Amino acid sequence: xxVISVLSLKGGVGKTSYALGIAGAALKRGLSVLVIDLDxxxxxxxxxxxxxxxxxxxxxxxxxxxxxxxxxxxxxAWTGGPGSVDVLTSDPELIRHDSWTGSxxxxxxxARALKRLEGYDLVIIDCPPSLGALxxxxxxxxxxxxxxxxxxxFGAQGAERAIDEINEIRATVNPDLEFAxxxxxxxxxxxxxxxxxxxxxxxxxxxxxxxxPTLPERVALQQAESTGEPIxxxxxxGARDISKVLDKHLNKLLKMAKRTETDAST
Ligand SMILES: Nc1ncnc2c1ncn2[C@@H]1O[C@H](COP(=O)(O)OP(=O)(O)OP(=O)(O)O)[C@@H](O)[C@H]1O
Ligand SMILES: [Mg+2]
Numbered sequence: 650x651x652v653i654s655v656l657s658l659k660g661g662v663g664k665t666s667y668a669l670g671i672a673g674a675a676l677k678r679g680l681s682v683l684v685i686d687l688d689x690x691x692x693x694x695x696x697x698x699x700x701x702x703x704x705x706x707x708x709x710x711x712x713x714x715x716x717x718x719x720x721x722x723x724x725x726a727w728t729g730g731p732g733s734v735d736v737l738t739s740d741p742e743l744i745r746h747d748s749w750t751g752s753x754x755x756x757x758x759x760a761r762a763l764k765r766l767e768g769y770d771l772v773i774i775d776c777p778p779s780l781g782a783l784x785x786x787x788x789x790x791x792x793x794x795x796x797x798x799x800x801x802x803f804g805a806q807g808a809e810r811a812i813d814e815i816n817e818i819r820a821t822v823n824p825d826l827e828f829a830x831x832x833x834x835x836x837x838x839x840x841x842x843x844x845x846x847x848x849x850x851x852x853x854x855x856x857x858x859x860x861x862p863t864l865p866e867r868v869a870l871q872q873a874e875s876t877g878e879p880i881x882x883x884x885x886x887g888a889r890d891i892s893k894v895l896d897k898h899l900n901k902l903l904k905m906a907k908r909t910e911t912d913a914s915t
Contacts, residue, residue, distance in 0.1 A: 651906035652763065652772040653829070654787040654794045656814075659807035660778030662799045663834035665692045666870050666880075668775040670891065672727075672734050673879030674899040678862050679731040680770040683722065685759070687787050689747070691739035691909035698726035698877045699736045706759075707742035710786065712848040713758035715848035727879055735769075747781040755782075757789035757822055771903075781816045788818040792906055795828040795860065800836055804855065812854070828908050829902060830860040839865050860901060 655668040668684065675682045686693040687706055704721030718737070727734040730872060763772065774787040788794055796811040798804040808831050819826045837843050850859065867887035873880040881892045 656776040686739035694738040705740040760790035800843040
């Protein structure tokens with residue numbers, strides 16, 4: 650089971666779109682996927698149209714055992730197969746678990762509950778737009794961390810802070826965590842400013858840092874979100890562009906996870 654966190658300090662850059670896009674690509678490929686919605690806004694839970702249960706990610710953080718986790722997972726409306734997508738839903742109560750102050754030692758809870766979970770090939774954690782306790786929970790439980798950003802001045806700064814956080818978690822509670830790369834989203838290659846920001850990211854973080862190809866700006870992602878379908882189910886040229894990119898990213902992420910697993914066992 651591979652666990653991937655999708656994070657950024659900045660809001661609205663495409664974390665949820667990317668997390669669900671990768672879930673949709675894995676669904677199409679026959680994988681068994683669990684999405685964990687750790688954002689109190691609950692956008693991923695709404696888009697997946699889960700069958701509502703009384704339990705949520707907040708329940709699991711309050712009582713972090715494998716049994717509570719299993720009981721809290723819901724089925725979703727993404728049943729187009731050949732794989733499956735389940736969800737651990739968000740709820741507004743989650744905000745109470747984001748108030749880590751740094752004065753107490755951080756003891757990861759989600760990681761503990763996930764350790765004995767079986768039956769999934771891929772777990773994707775959609776983080777809130779902050780680097781608080783919920784994002785730390787996600788990173789502590791993950792094999793890979795993907796940072797999403799947009800080609801803008803504050804996008805580059807936000808990516809840097811998110812990478813610092815990943816390094817911090819690796820140095821403290823999760824030595825197995827690997828930084829998978831930056832997803833540059835909503836790129837318009839014809840715009841000078843966007844090309845400049847892309848170059849800037851590469852200059853700061855090195856040429857291998859961008860997960861390629863970059864994700865273009867396509868309205869199909871907004872359509873998919875409003876109808877609650879995977880982008881792979883939307884019939885338009887824009888949706889096909891995005892789906893192709895996501896498929897390549899899924900290949901890379903699975904390959905990285907396999908390499909990490911092999912390294913850990915040798
Ligand atoms: N490549 C894209 N092209 C066009 N629209 C996009 C693209 N990526 C994301 N969007 C749209 O931008 C909006 C914000 O995206 P999304 O909700 O995925 O961001 P987020 O980082 O999860 O936000 P938050 O920080 O609030 O959780 C959504 O309406 C989404 O459909
Ligand atoms: Mg989101």
